[in-house]
Amino acid sequence: MKVRHAVHNDIPKIAEIHVKSWQTTYHGIISQEYLDALNVEEREESWRSKSLEGTFVAEDADGVFGFASFGKQRDERYSIYDGELYAIYLLQRKQKSGA
Template identity: 45%
Template sequence: MKIRKATIDNAKAIAKVHVESWKTTYTGIVPASYLQQLSVTEKEQLWKRGLQQSKHYIFVVEEDGNVCGFISGGRNRATQGKESEYEGEIYAIYLLKEAQRKGYGKELVKTLVNDFVNDGIHSMTVWVLEDNPSKHFYERLGGKVVNEASIHIGGKELKEVCYGWNNIEDLL
């Protein structure tokens, strides 16, 4: 297992992980019609844009030389609400199903947090669908629910929870 900063050349691999992870994680939660229309090509363009942003942190985890997961984050996008007091935010973290439960997620978070701390970011949040079976990962890392919101995905209203960490250095 190797974790490193993502490059523009990783956009397609990240897009594949993104789409595949949504399909395996959110089946039965997000409408099937929405999951079926997810496109690696569209996500690749999204990730190319993200990889070109200067203060967008994106790391990949590789297993046997192949990208099997990633994490992205940056400054907190909240402009109001309980979660806006946190400086940083995990925007996305996804692992292929076969790469889960190997400690890769925890190592990705630690890598991101290390860069956050080096850049003066000492607290963070992450938004997670309430029905996401992986939400307990954030609880095991010490995240506390600090807010909730509704979100519409594929025409269905879903509930999101926001986990927050006041001192992310505890994660290192």
């Protein structure tokens, strides 16, 4: 397994992981209607509008299977901290694998 900075070509896979992770992780917690409506293409468009600075992907021989992003602290109530973890998602089949 390798962790590296995300690049523009990773965006389709990041979007796929983002949607699939929500659908598996939040099944039974968030309405199924909402989860079914999540759309990889829309998520990809959203990712294309963001900077990938602070975004990393996890990959192995099978390809990219997870991502994490971080950046500047967004909530002034916690201004004593330098940064914040915004997202961390893994495909279900790779969860609990040490990644």
